[in-house]
Amino acid sequence: MTDECRRALTTAAIAAVGATVGIAGLGHLYLREWGRAAAWFSGIISSAVMLISITVGVETLTELSAIRISQVPPIIAVPIGCLLLLSTADAHQTAKVKINQTELPCCVSCGAEIIPALSFCQWCARENDIHTQSK
Numbered sequence: 813m814t815d816e817c818r819r820a821l822t823t824a825a826i827a828a829v830g831a832t833v834g835i836a837g838l839g840h841l842y843l844r845e846w847g848r849a850a851a852w853f854s855g856i857i858s859s860a861v862m863l864i865s866i867t868v869g870v871e872t873l874t875e876l877s878a879i880r881i882s883q884v885p886p887i888i889a890v891p892i893g894c895l896l897l898l899s900t901a902d903a904h905q906t907a908k909v910k911i912n913q914t915e916l917p918c919c920v921s922c923g924a925e926i927i928p929a930l931s932f933c934q935w936c937a938r939e940n941d942i943h944t945q946s947k
C-alpha cells in the first residue's frame with residue numbers, strides 16, 4: 813500500500829468515525845481543508861436543527877437542546893445519516909484529489925511527506941535536507 817493510498821484510507825476512517833458520532837468534517841480537518849470542514853459541519857448541523865424544529869415542533873433552543881437522540885424520528889435521522897455518509901465520501905474523494913495534486917518531498921529518515929517550509933520533519937523531527945542543502 814502506498815503512502816497516498818494509506819492517507820486516503822486514513823482520511824476516510826477519520827471521517828467515518830466522525831460521522832458515526834455525528835460530527836461531520838473531521839476527515840476534512842485531517843486534510844487541513846478548513847473551509848470544507850466548516851461547510852460540512854455547519855450544513856449538517858443547520859439541516860438537523862431545521863428538520864427537528866419543523867417535524868418535532870420545537871421553537872426555542874432550550875426545547876431543542878432537551879431532545880435526546882433516541883427521540884429523533886427516522887424521518888430526520890435517515891437524511892442526516894445520508895448527509896454524514898456523503899461527507900465521509902467527500903473527505904475520501906478530496907483526499908484522493910489532493911494527494912494527486914501535491915508532490916511533497918519525503919523525509920529521508922522516516923519516509924513521510926514533509927512540509928518544505930519547515931526546517932525539520934514534522935513526524936520524526938529530523939532536520940530537513942532541503943534547508944540543509946540550501947545553506
Ligand SMILES: [Zn+2]
Pocket residue numbers: 919920921922923924933934935936937938
Ligand atoms: Zn521524518
